[in-house]
Amino acid sequence: MQLLLPCKQLKCSCCCNNTISTSPSPSPSFKLLNFNKHSPTSFNNLQQLNEFRHHLRIYTNKVRPDTDYKTLYISQNTTTNEIIRLLVWEKLRLQLRDLNLFYLLMEIRTSTRNSVGLVEIRRNIIQLDGNSNPLELQKCQPEGMSRFILGMENNAILVRVHDGEICPQAIFD
Structure with missing residues (x-):
């Protein structure tokens, strides 16, 4: 079975080694992909390869001033809650483990011409829900007219409970 894919989608992200073999391409922008059902590259892995994925830049300087932004490579179905979890636990490695303290904002810029003919840019900020x-x-949105910002609740109170005082026989690490 042969499948025609754009060149930039030929890297196999499902395994460490590239098991996809390419033959000479019929045109410069496409390469031919050869595989069968017994090869290590199964059809399910190929579907994952073709899944719509993009880089998403999220500005994190409100949460960690020493970082400007983090870039995630996510699928189209990734939710806001999953993005927050990836950022807090894996990318930023924050010690705060309560994901309810964080939220994701989307800043949308729109440009309009005023009566004089000058371009005015307005910013609208939307807090995204978890789903x-x-x-x-x-x-x-048009390219370059939106961005995402990770924020943290200002009025949240972090409480440390020493459960040994409540129940002396309880052992927690």
């Missing part, structure tokens, strides 16, 4: 898909929302 929204940021890549879907970004597709609705």
Whole structure:
């Protein structure tokens, strides 16, 4: 079975070694992919290879002033809650483990011409709910006119409970 894919999608992200073999291409922008059902590259892995994925830049300087932004490579179905988890636990490695303290904002810039003919740029900021898909929302905006910002609740109170005082026989690490 042969499948024609754009060259930039030939890297196999499902395994460490590239098991996809390419033959001479019929045109410069496409390469031919050869595989069968017994090869290590199964059809499911190939579907993952073709899944719609993009880089999403999220500005994190409100949470960690020493970082300007972090870039995530996510699928179109990735939710806001999953993005927050990836950022807090894996990318920023924050010690705060309560994900309810964090939220994701989408800043949308719109440009209009005023009566004099000058371009005015307005900023609208939307707080995304946990089930929204940021890549879907970004597709609705012109390129470069939206960005995502990770924020943290200001009025939240962190409480440390020493449960040994409440129940002496309880052992927690």
